[in-house]
Amino acid sequence: MFQIRSICIVLTLLATLNGSAQSKSVAQALSNYNIHVTLDTTNKKLYGQTSITWTNPSDDSIDEVYFHLYYNAFKNTESTFFSDDGDIPDFLSTQIDEVCGWGWSNIDKILDSDGNDLTNSIAYVQPDDQNTEDKSVVRCSLDSPIAPRSTIALTLEWTAKIPNTMPRTGYNKEFYFFAQWFPKLGVYEPAGMRGNTQGRWNCHQYHGSGEYYSDFSNYELTMEVPHDFIIASSGSLQNKTKQDSSTVWTFQADNVIDVTWAASPHFIKKTIQHNDIELNFYTYPYKEHVSERYFSTLRFCIDFLKEHLAPYPYPTLTIIDPPIHGLYTGGMEYPTLITSISFNFFPPGFRTPETLVTHEYIHQYFMQMVASHEVEEPWLDEGFTTYWEARILDSLFNENNSMICLGGVTIGNKEYNRSEFLNSPNPKIAAINTRANQFEFGGYGPIAYNKSAVMLQTLEGLIGQSTMDNIWKEYFTTWQFKHPHSQDFIDVVNTQVAKHLPDLYPEGMDWYFEQVLYGTNECDYAVASVDKVIESNKRGFFENLENCEIIDSIESEEKTFEVTLHRLGEIKLPIDIQVTFTDGHQESYQWDGRQRGHQFLVTSDQDIVSVTIDPDRKIYLDKNFINNSKVLSPNNNSLSSFSRAFTANIQHILESLNLIF
Amino acid sequence: MKKVLSFYIQGWQWAFGNWRLVLLLFAINYLFSAFATKPLIQSIQSQLGDSKMLENIYDGFDFTLISDLYRAAPDTLGIYFSFAIWLLPIYGIWMIFSNTGTAFKASQQSNDNTLKSFWSGGSQYFFRISRLTCYYLLLLIAMLFILAKLGFDSGTNILMLENEDIIIQKTYRLAGVTIILIFLLKTAFDYCKLLIVKSGNTFIHQHILTATKAMVNSKLILLALVYLVSLIVVLVIFYCIKMHSDSTMLTTIVTTLLVLARIALRLAKVAGLELLVEESMKRAKK
Numbered sequence: 001m002f003q004i005r006s007i008c009i010v011l012t013l014l015a016t017l018n019g020s021a022q023s024k025s026v027a028q029a030l031s032n033y034n035i036h037v038t039l040d041t042t043n044k045k046l047y048g049q050t051s052i053t054w055t056n057p058s059d060d061s062i063d064e065v066y067f068h069l070y071y072n073a074f075k076n077t078e079s080t081f082f083s084d085d086g087d088i089p090d091f092l093s094t095q096i097d098e099v100c101g102w103g104w105s106n107i108d109k110i111l112d113s114d115g116n117d118l119t120n121s122i123a124y125v126q127p128d129d130q131n132t133e134d135k136s137v138v139r140c141s142l143d144s145p146i147a148p149r150s151t152i153a154l155t156l157e158w159t160a161k162i163p164n165t166m167p168r169t170g171y172n173k174e175f176y177f178f179a180q181w182f183p184k185l186g187v188y189e190p191a192g193m194r195g196n197t198q199g200r201w202n203c204h205q206y207h208g209s210g211e212y213y214s215d216f217s218n219y220e221l222t223m224e225v226p227h228d229f230i231i232a233s234s235g236s237l238q239n240k241t242k243q244d245s246s247t248v249w250t251f252q253a254d255n256v257i258d259v260t261w262a263a264s265p266h267f268i269k270k271t272i273q274h275n276d277i278e279l280n281f282y283t284y285p286y287k288e289h290v291s292e293r294y295f296s297t298l299r300f301c302i303d304f305l306k307e308h309l310a311p312y313p314y315p316t317l318t319i320i321d322p323p324i325h326g327l328y329t330g331g332m333e334y335p336t337l338i339t340s341i342s343f344n345f346f347p348p349g350f351r352t353p354e355t356l357v358t359h360e361y362i363h364q365y366f367m368q369m370v371a372s373h374e375v376e377e378p379w380l381d382e383g384f385t386t387y388w389e390a391r392i393l394d395s396l397f398n399e400n401n402s403m404i405c406l407g408g409v410t411i412g413n414k415e416y417n418r419s420e421f422l423n424s425p426n427p428k429i430a431a432i433n434t435r436a437n438q439f440e441f442g443g444y445g446p447i448a449y450n451k452s453a454v455m456l457q458t459l460e461g462l463i464g465q466s467t468m469d470n471i472w473k474e475y476f477t478t479w480q481f482k483h484p485h486s487q488d489f490i491d492v493v494n495t496q497v498a499k500h501l502p503d504l505y506p507e508g509m510d511w512y513f514e515q516v517l518y519g520t521n522e523c524d525y526a527v528a529s530v531d532k533v534i535e536s537n538k539r540g541f542f543e544n545l546e547n548c549e550i551i552d553s554i555e556s557e558e559k560t561f562e563v564t565l566h567r568l569g570e571i572k573l574p575i576d577i578q579v580t581f582t583d584g585h586q587e588s589y590q591w592d593g594r595q596r597g598h599q600f601l602v603t604s605d606q607d608i609v610s611v612t613i614d615p616d617r618k619i620y621l622d623k624n625f626i627n628n629s630k631v632l633s634p635n636n637n638s639l640s641s642f643s644r645a646f647t648a649n650i651q652h653i654l655e656s657l658n659l660i661f
Numbered sequence: 662m663k664k665v666l667s668f669y670i671q672g673w674q675w676a677f678g679n680w681r682l683v684l685l686l687f688a689i690n691y692l693f694s695a696f697a698t699k700p701l702i703q704s705i706q707s708q709l710g711d712s713k714m715l716e717n718i719y720d721g722f723d724f725t726l727i728s729d730l731y732r733a734a735p736d737t738l739g740i741y742f743s744f745a746i747w748l749l750p751i752y753g754i755w756m757i758f759s760n761t762g763t764a765f766k767a768s769q770q771s772n773d774n775t776l777k778s779f780w781s782g783g784s785q786y787f788f789r790i791s792r793l794t795c796y797y798l799l800l801l802i803a804m805l806f807i808l809a810k811l812g813f814d815s816g817t818n819i820l821m822l823e824n825e826d827i828i829i830q831k832t833y834r835l836a837g838v839t840i841i842l843i844f845l846l847k848t849a850f851d852y853c854k855l856l857i858v859k860s861g862n863t864f865i866h867q868h869i870l871t872a873t874k875a876m877v878n879s880k881l882i883l884l885a886l887v888y889l890v891s892l893i894v895v896l897v898i899f900y901c902i903k904m905h906s907d908s909t910m911l912t913t914i915v916t917t918l919l920v921l922a923r924i925a926l927r928l929a930k931v932a933g934l935e936l937l938v939e940e941s942m943k944r945a946k947k
Contacts, residue, residue, distance in 0.1 A: 095820070100939075172820055173823070284824065286824045324824055325822055346827060410726065411724045418728075419724065423728060423732060513837050624732065629712050632711070638718050639709075639719075642719040644913050648912070652920065654694060655923045657756060659847070661756045
């Protein structure tokens with residue numbers, strides 16, 4: 001036993017060293033997976049053998065381990081995956097019953113390093129919802145506990161039935177995509193980690209939304225596939241050997257939280273080198289032309305995040321654009337591998353490929369390197385990623401057309417996020433820090449993605465981009481290859497704000513997060529009125545108590561205006577006010593935004609042209625920009641022009657009807 | 662081809678000669694458009710009022726403005742569309758009347774630039790052409806329904822497709838077939854309209870049969886060519902609009918001229934077709 005353990009520890013160290021050599025940042029990989037898997041394309045099955053070594057990161061003695069068996073989410077309609085989201089989308093489900101496209105995963109045998117067979121000690125558990133039909137988590141009791149900081153070795157034999165066109169994974173025709181496909185250990189969280197008071201296993205069932213939370217591991221992945229199949233995988237290709245009936249491909253991926261792969265005989269591959277990174281693009285031949293759109297976008301993303309966060313540390317990045325019948329796997333992030341979606345009928349002005357590839361690449365930082373918990377705190381990766389997506393794409397293209405630029409219709413990424421959140425059926429449906437599986441009444445996308453991004457955008461507006469960039473750098477540096485939670489980010493924000501803006505926000509930014517992260521209130525400020533103050537004559541008894549007097553007001557060159565602002569929403573934020581005068585000069589004012597209303601006087605020898613709240617649109621959470629300004633003498637030229645143009649368009653439409661009648 | 666071009670040029674000459682009719686049709690078209698636009702503009706003005714964002718409304722597409730406007734006044738577009746839908750049947754009646762009047766005036770082959778025969782022809786044949794329009798619309802709807810069925814009922818599940826080029830090709834093919842069929846149907850419809858106003862018969866079914874027969878003989882190509890030239894001109898007009906959309910004033914002038922040109926084109930097309938009908942009738946008598 002001692003010998004085997006020693007060998008395992010040496011192997012772990014070697015693997016860690018190997019990982020360090022390959023990647024530029026050093027991670028503390030807690031586990032090593034050596035997976036050998038055979039793809040049976042006839043029976044649509046995977047046969048796997050996995051050797052795992054895992055180091056107990058705590059001071060606790062641990063007598064059980066937990067595994068995810070994600071494929072069991074696709075076992076039948078009763079799993080939690082489907083109970084959460086109702087049912088499989090129609091377009092995915094049409095052929096499932098015809099071809100029995102359901103999937104499953106089963107641990108056939110599990111041995112510890114002493115050769116003890118633990119197979120009979122495994123039991124399905126449902127830590128989230130007690131749904132006994134859900135088999136996506138399994139607990140395995142150990143014969144002997146794992147001592148603090150020591151390492152255990154386990155060997156698993158397992159089989160998986162590959163589902164047909166299930167969300168994010170499965171096969172269709174000759175396209176195979178394997179995501180969340182192998183038995184994977186849960187995360188043991190020692191006391192103190194992510195706010196835990198005592199050590200515990202964190203291993204959620206597979207839900208419809210939110211996938212990731214895993215230890216950093218080193219993976220050696222060996223796949224046996226038919227000769228004509230080409231494999232695209234996480235990590236770097238180490239070896240490819242032909243055997244009698246199959247080809248064996250070996251990949252190595254170190255310091256990652258997951259591995260994913262795809263296989264098809266129809267794949268074509270294009271490779272470019274950017275900096276020290278090998279970018280591998282896999283698609284079907286009819287989509288080859290899209291490669292340059294992906295490569296040029298990724299080159300920009302790599303450089304942008306290198307400058308703003310840190311260099312991408314892995315030697316490879318694989319991009320897969322699946323064929324149309326593999327659409328269900330598109331637009332997903334996996335460590336060192338991302339999938340996108342493009343259609344040949346999308347015109348170039350429809351920037352879906354650029355948007356997706358940017359979004360999924362950012363996930364390499366927030367989800368993969370900074371490995372927050374996607375089920376428990378989805379905003380920490382989806383929200384962060386959506387915020388960075390807008391920053392990158394608005395820089396790459398233009399703030400007004402980074403998402404769509406087609407026939408005069410332009411939509412920017414940042415403004416799209418705001419609209420998705422505010423135009424959702426109920427923007428107050430849940431707070432940002434809601435768990436992915438607890439958006440019972442919807443709103444996961446608008447809140448976890450879009451509102452989070454808008455909230456971060458507003459934070460940036462309040463504290464300035466320079467401080468925000470310092471926050472991102474410190475947060476990333478502190479938490480890369482670790483598992484932070486929300487409070488860790490807030491702590492970094494408070495530290496940086498105390499350092500750079502002590503006078504502006506002496507109390508830190510907790511007040512902000514309390515309102516926007518944990519609350520559902522809305523933000524809306526408005527200019528209620530701008531009135532010229534007319535000094536009226538004084539009338540009544542003054543010096544002479546016998547006679548009424550009328551005292552004329554003193555003529556003055558100066559004019560006084562009374563500006564009234566309203567806070568219509570519940571969120572209280574400090575705001576800037578800009579007053580523009582007839583001679584073009586502008587004056588700025590501030591309001592702490594806490595009262596329901598605010599009035600101030602403006603005195604000038606010029607008339608006021610307009611008053612604008614938040615002229616730089618720092619408060620991106622403001623739900624109505626229309627009431628943020630008031631013009632004293634509105635110029636209707638623009639509306640007249642719009643009216644003329646609109647009338648002319650209607651004239652053409654009416655005339656076009658004559659083509660039919 | 663020479664003949665077709667000659668008819669078409671004569672058609673244009675007739676349209677220019679009848680500039681009063683062109684102006685009348687333009688004026689009515691403008692009134693309908695202005696009437697349809699007014700509630701939307703009023704609503705925008707009441708919502709944006711004295712906001713600075715009002716200044717952005719003509720500066721190009723502003724997604725944030727539209728999004729905030731939609732949220733601040735969610736009923737704006739709904740009210741507008743319900744108003745526009747209410748206006749459409751009235752415009753439909755006017756279209757039938759004006760096209761009938763135009764066909765009648767063209768069938769008179771006189772060069773007097775008055776509107777007398779337009780009004781009288783429109784009134785006299787309105788109900789007959791309305792009936793014909795109903796048949797035509799029913800046929801058009803049935804045809805579109807069948808094409809949609811054929812196009813999208815077999816294999817719309819994208820997960821069954823090898824690649825999306827199949828969808829693209831299918832869409833192109835379907836669009837091509839639809840345009841050609843609408844094109845033929847419309848030609849027959851116009852042909853039939855002219856036959857009705859020329860003969861003065863109240864029994865229109867006989868003319869529908871004649872027009873349908875005409876579609877399967879040599880006239881088809883000539884008629885189609887006349888129509889095709891019209892369509893190309895329309896496409897060029899749209900291209901011109903796109904090219905001149907930078908300056909407000911220029912856009913207004915160009916748009917006005919283009920609407921006028923499109924109305925003249927419609928008249929020229931009917932007049933050209935009338936010459937063709939006339940010639941084929943003469944040939945039939947011989």
